Amino acid sequence: MPAPTIYDVARVAGVSKSLVSLVLQGSDRVSDASRRAVEEAIRELGYRPSRAASDLAARRTKLVGVLIDDYANPWFVDLLRGLHHVLGSDGFRVTVIDTATTSLAEDPVEGLLSMRADGIVVARDVPNALVAAASPPVVIAGTRDNVPPGIDAVANDDVLGAQLATDHLLGLGHRVIGHLSATGGAAAARRRSFVDVTAGSGARAVVTDYSGPATEHAGYDGTMRLLADHPEVTAIFAANDVMAIGALGAARDRGIDVPGQLSIVGYDNTLLARTRLINLTTVDDNGFGVGREAGRILRDRMSGAAPGPRSVTLPPALVTRGTTAAVP
Structure with a gap:
C-alpha cells in the first residue's frame, strides 16, 4: 500500500494542499478549525511529512559535503565524528567524497554544487575548482595548500606538533633522526618544523625523498630505503x-x-595508534575537535550568524606510548 501523500491529507481534511503546507510549517495564517481538520487527517492516514521536500521548499537541502583525499586514513573518522557531533543534531546530512578515488572525468566540487549542498568542508588541499566557484559556505579543516584569503579555517598547530615529536626524540638522546x-x-608544515628543530639542536635530519600521499605503503618503502641508506638512524x-605503521x-x-x-613517532593519534597492539607514540592533533569547530563555524555561516572569516588553531599534545625509548 503506497504511503499517504500531502494530497491525501488535503482530500481527507477537505482543504487545499497549500493550506496543509501552511499547517505543516506552523503558520499562524490558518484557522483553528482548519488546523484541527488537517491534524486529524494526518493522524488518520499516518502521514509523515517529507523532510527533504520541506527543506527544498525552504531553499535548503540540509546537506553538507566533505572533501577528503584518503578513505584509508583513520584521521578522517575523528574529523567526521566531530562534524556529526555538531551538525547531526541540527538535522544535517553529511556526504563524503574521497577525491583520490574520484575518476578524472568527475568533478567532486561541481557534484556538490549540483546537489545544492548548503555547506562544504574541505579536508584536503583546496581544489582550484572550489576556489573559482560561486559556492556555498566553505570551511577548511586541517593545514592545507592553496587556501584562498578570507575563508574560514580550523587546523591543528602542525609546527608545534612536529616540534613536540622532535623534542621528544632529542630528549631520548637520538642524534640521527629520519x-x-x-x-x-x-605534511609540509611538519617537515619544515622537524628540520628546523633538528638543525637547532645540532642533531642530523634525514628526510626521505618522496612525493605522494601519506600512505602505509609509502611509509614502509620509505623506511626500507632510509634504513638501507642510513643505518645510523x-x-x-x-x-x-x-x-x-x-x-x-x-x-x-x-x-x-x-x-x-x-x-x-607518528602524528594524529588515530584509533590505530591507540590500539594495544600498535601502542604508537604520536602527536594528538585533536581531529575530533577540528571537526567539531569546523561544524560550528559552518553552521553559523549557513545560518548567516557568523561574523567575518575565522581562523581557529587547536593545540596539539604529545602522547608517549611504547614505540619510543632512549637511544641504545
Whole structure:
C-alpha cells in the first residue's frame, strides 16, 4: 500500500494542499478549525511529512559535503565524528567524497554544487575548482595548500606538533633522526618544523625523498630505503600515523627491534595508534575537535550568524606510548 501523500491529507481534511503546507510549517495564517481538520487527517492516514521536500521548499537541502583525499586514513573518522557531533543534531546530512578515488572525468566540487549542498568542508588541499566557484559556505579543516584569503579555517598547530615529536626524540638522546614526509600542506608544515628543530639542536635530519600521499605503503618503502641508506638512524618521525605503521612493518621485516633499536613517532593519534597492539607514540592533533569547530563555524555561516572569516588553531599534545625509548 503506497504511503499517504500531502494530497491525501488535503482530500481527507477537505482543504487545499497549500493550506496543509501552511499547517505543516506552523503558520499562524490558518484557522483553528482548519488546523484541527488537517491534524486529524494526518493522524488518520499516518502521514509523515517529507523532510527533504520541506527543506527544498525552504531553499535548503540540509546537506553538507566533505572533501577528503584518503578513505584509508583513520584521521578522517575523528574529523567526521566531530562534524556529526555538531551538525547531526541540527538535522544535517553529511556526504563524503574521497577525491583520490574520484575518476578524472568527475568533478567532486561541481557534484556538490549540483546537489545544492548548503555547506562544504574541505579536508584536503583546496581544489582550484572550489576556489573559482560561486559556492556555498566553505570551511577548511586541517593545514592545507592553496587556501584562498578570507575563508574560514580550523587546523591543528602542525609546527608545534612536529616540534613536540622532535623534542621528544632529542630528549631520548637520538642524534640521527629520519623523517617520512609526503605531499600536502600539513605534511609540509611538519617537515619544515622537524628540520628546523633538528638543525637547532645540532642533531642530523634525514628526510626521505618522496612525493605522494601519506600512505602505509609509502611509509614502509620509505623506511626500507632510509634504513638501507642510513643505518645510523636511531629514530623516525613520520608525517602521520599511517606512515608510522608502515615504518613499524619495515622495521619488523628488517629484524629491527622497536623501540630497543629504533624509535618511531607518528602524528594524529588515530584509533590505530591507540590500539594495544600498535601502542604508537604520536602527536594528538585533536581531529575530533577540528571537526567539531569546523561544524560550528559552518553552521553559523549557513545560518548567516557568523561574523567575518575565522581562523581557529587547536593545540596539539604529545602522547608517549611504547614505540619510543632512549637511544641504545
